[in-house]
Amino acid sequence: MSVVIAVDAMGGDSAPHSVVEGVRAAVDSADLTVLLVGDEAVLQPLVVEHPRIAVRHAPRVVPQDADPAELVRGDEGTSIVVAARAVKAGEAQALVSAGHSGATLAAAALIIGRAPGISRPGLAAVLPGATRPTVLLDAGANMDTTAQQLHQFAHLGTAFAEHLLHIDAPTSGLLAIGEEPGKGDARMKEAHALLAADAGLHYRGSVEGRDALTSLVDVIVTDGFAGNVLLKTCEGTAREAFRRVRAEATGLRAQLGGALMRPALRRVRDTLDPDTYGGGHLLGTNAVVIVVHGSARPHGIAQACRYAAEGVECDLVGAISARVS
Amino acid sequence: MSVVIAVDAMGGDSAPHSVVEGVRAAVDSADLTVLLVGDEAVLQPLVVEHPRIAVRHAPRVVPQDADPAELVRGDEGTSIVVAARAVKAGEAQALVSAGHSGATLAAAALIIGRAPGISRPGLAAVLPGATRPTVLLDAGANMDTTAQQLHQFAHLGTAFAEHLLHIDAPTSGLLAIGEEPGKGDARMKEAHALLAADAGLHYRGSVEGRDALTSLVDVIVTDGFAGNVLLKTCEGTAREAFRRVRAEATGLRAQLGGALMRPALRRVRDTLDPDTYGGGHLLGTNAVVIVVHGSARPHGIAQACRYAAEGVECDLVGAISARVS
Numbered sequence: 001m002s003v004v005i006a007v008d009a010m011g012g013d014s015a016p017h018s019v020v021e022g023v024r025a026a027v028d029s030a031d032l033t034v035l036l037v038g039d040e041a042v043l044q045p046l047v048v049e050h051p052r053i054a055v056r057h058a059p060r061v062v063p064q065d066a067d068p069a070e071l072v073r074g075d076e077g078t079s080i081v082v083a084a085r086a087v088k089a090g091e092a093q094a095l096v097s098a099g100h101s102g103a104t105l106a107a108a109a110l111i112i113g114r115a116p117g118i119s120r121p122g123l124a125a126v127l128p129g130a131t132r133p134t135v136l137l138d139a140g141a142n143m144d145t146t147a148q149q150l151h152q153f154a155h156l157g158t159a160f161a162e163h164l165l166h167i168d169a170p171t172s173g174l175l176a177i178g179e180e181p182g183k184g185d186a187r188m189k190e191a192h193a194l195l196a197a198d199a200g201l202h203y204r205g206s207v208e209g210r211d212a213l214t215s216l217v218d219v220i221v222t223d224g225f226a227g228n229v230l231l232k233t234c235e236g237t238a239r240e241a242f243r244r245v246r247a248e249a250t251g252l253r254a255q256l257g258g259a260l261m262r263p264a265l266r267r268v269r270d271t272l273d274p275d276t277y278g279g280g281h282l283l284g285t286n287a288v289v290i291v292v293h294g295s296a297r298p299h300g301i302a303q304a305c306r307y308a309a310e311g312v313e314c315d316l317v318g319a320i321s322a323r324v325s
Numbered sequence: 326m327s328v329v330i331a332v333d334a335m336g337g338d339s340a341p342h343s344v345v346e347g348v349r350a351a352v353d354s355a356d357l358t359v360l361l362v363g364d365e366a367v368l369q370p371l372v373v374e375h376p377r378i379a380v381r382h383a384p385r386v387v388p389q390d391a392d393p394a395e396l397v398r399g400d401e402g403t404s405i406v407v408a409a410r411a412v413k414a415g416e417a418q419a420l421v422s423a424g425h426s427g428a429t430l431a432a433a434a435l436i437i438g439r440a441p442g443i444s445r446p447g448l449a450a451v452l453p454g455a456t457r458p459t460v461l462l463d464a465g466a467n468m469d470t471t472a473q474q475l476h477q478f479a480h481l482g483t484a485f486a487e488h489l490l491h492i493d494a495p496t497s498g499l500l501a502i503g504e505e506p507g508k509g510d511a512r513m514k515e516a517h518a519l520l521a522a523d524a525g526l527h528y529r530g531s532v533e534g535r536d537a538l539t540s541l542v543d544v545i546v547t548d549g550f551a552g553n554v555l556l557k558t559c560e561g562t563a564r565e566a567f568r569r570v571r572a573e574a575t576g577l578r579a580q581l582g583g584a585l586m587r588p589a590l591r592r593v594r595d596t597l598d599p600d601t602y603g604g605g606h607l608l609g610t611n612a613v614v615i616v617v618h619g620s621a622r623p624h625g626i627a628q629a630c631r632y633a634a635e636g637v638e639c640d641l642v643g644a645i646s647a648r649v650s
Contacts, residue, residue, distance in 0.1 A: 184550075209561060212561055226551055229533075229551050248592050248593050257581075258586055
């Protein structure tokens with residue numbers, strides 16, 4: 001039986017159209033089935049009849065200014081809550097949403113729940129490293145994080161790198177400023193000591209923001225604030241660098257050069273595309289949960305569905321539980 | 326009388342040669358004099374006789390593994406301590422060093438001292454924004470920062486943007502994750518409230534890592550950890566994007582394209598060069614202090630000396646004191 005992915009159809013900047021298009025691409029290219037959750041009257045005409053897409057009605061959409069926890073506790077009718085409940089009930093094995101990320105995280109934590117032994121679920125982003133992908137954890141789910149939680153994040157990220165990115169014996173590093181591991185506040189020093197003493201990790205010490213894309217380590221461990229700053233800065237800098245190249249290539253000579261280089265430039269831009277890995281993977285919950293960029297194109301939605309299916313098939317949740325227990 | 330800049334000649338990856346070369350370029354291109362501090366036996370032959378470069382002997386160099394505060398308190402003979410003492414004694418009006426950055430910050434704080442009313446000096450980095458430079462503060466001097474200190478950083482950065490970058494009525498933003506200013510921990514909320522209530526600032530609310538290079542605001546306020554992560558991630562991502570373009574441009578077609586585009590690509594790379602603004606400007610001390618990248622080339626050293634002279638001429642220290650008092 002193929003994996004069932006619950007997808008919030010109403011989340012994201014160009015929902016539901018880009019979500020439906022992405023879901024179609026996913027079911028046509030991988031062995032998975034989608035439970036598409038949202039306004040039936042809107043979705044049914046878009047889906048028509050597809051043997052591997054079922055529509056589940058949810059009357060409401062999460063407003064962008066919603067308080068996430070309130071919303072999940074108080075509301076039964078939003079698409080994200082209905083989708084999370086379907087996962088909790090076992091009708092689907094994974095959750096994908098491009099909607100309000102705070103609401104998705106809250107629905108995952110409050111409805112799907114933490115896996116046994118997990119202190120805090122962490123959001124893993126995949127950075128396009130020079131020679132292979134790099135896991136960044138936490139990419140923005142938690143604002144204050146203890147040394148013990150950072151230590152656990154290293155295990156979550158290592159399990160993810162091993163099982164979903166197929167990296168053998170993933171190395172990890174603690175995000176710091178300056179290279180000396182002794183630098184930093186008490187929490188960083190404690191986290192460093194915990195990581196260094198753990199024989200179950202291939203810990204390499206401190207890494208800096210400049211190492212984000214150099215494949216120096218496979219898993220970069222940090223708290224949600226610094227991790228989100230790093231992730232957004234990476235994305236913004238890459239986008240701005242390419243914008244400046246386009247803006248500077250104005251004369252005839254440079255335009256001709258640009259035309260000739262276009263395939264090479266496009267390949268580089270594609271390697272830096274945040275849609276490649278489908279978004280943020282919430283690790284440490286009782287099911288596979290992927291938080292997709294609000295601005296994701298259909299390609300990003302499809303990637304998220306494929307990664308979600310693979311996460312279910314390789315039993316990522318079980319692998320994580322085995323690591324932390 | 327021209328401004329005197331005390332330069333630590335022994336700091337930086339290729340010191341003293343690149344420092345001496347940079348200092349020569351600076352004194353030849355701007356109205357300033359340099360007090361070059363380091364091993365006389367090494368420096369004198371490099372400088373020979375130059376009417377605007379005086380050599381001051383310091384027998385020792387800061388080792389890279391030194392504990393900054395210990396070093397400044399316990400040692401009289403290192404080049405950074407001798408240089409900072411020359412500033413304190415009024416023989417020079419500014420300090421420039423490409424050496425151990427922690428030692429430079431410690432020498433500035435402990436020997437040159439904080440300006441009146443300053444709680445913590447902050448390190449300002451200048452980011453190459455899309456339409457004009459952007460001040461990032463704190464870029465790594467302070468690990469734990471209160472809401473009140475973040476508020477003061479906004480004033481330090483605003484004074485710097487106004488007086489040294491010649492930006493009229495600089496706008497500021499608080500680095501956050503997500504756009505809503507309410508998001509974040511108690512310290513962030515308090516800082517946001519202080520900034521929003523201050524009529525002396527042009528505060529625009531939250532900014533994200535993705536806005537680092539888009540000139541959305543003129544001053545980005547944050548603590549030293551997140552600021553350093555942002556700065557290093559910017560530098561690393563830009564470097565890696567250009568490396569990938571070079572690596573991908575392999576075929577004949579792409580190589581021809583690359584040759585034609587070279588001037589445009591070089592202009593973009595130059596706009597992203599961290600040497601452009603001479604390094605990190607320590608704001609809130611009793612004299613102008615610039616912390617140069619350890620890897621700075623002579624161009625970066627020269628820029629730092631020119632910015633230091635300009636900072637003295639426009640009385641940046643006085644302008645900052647006037648703002649915070």
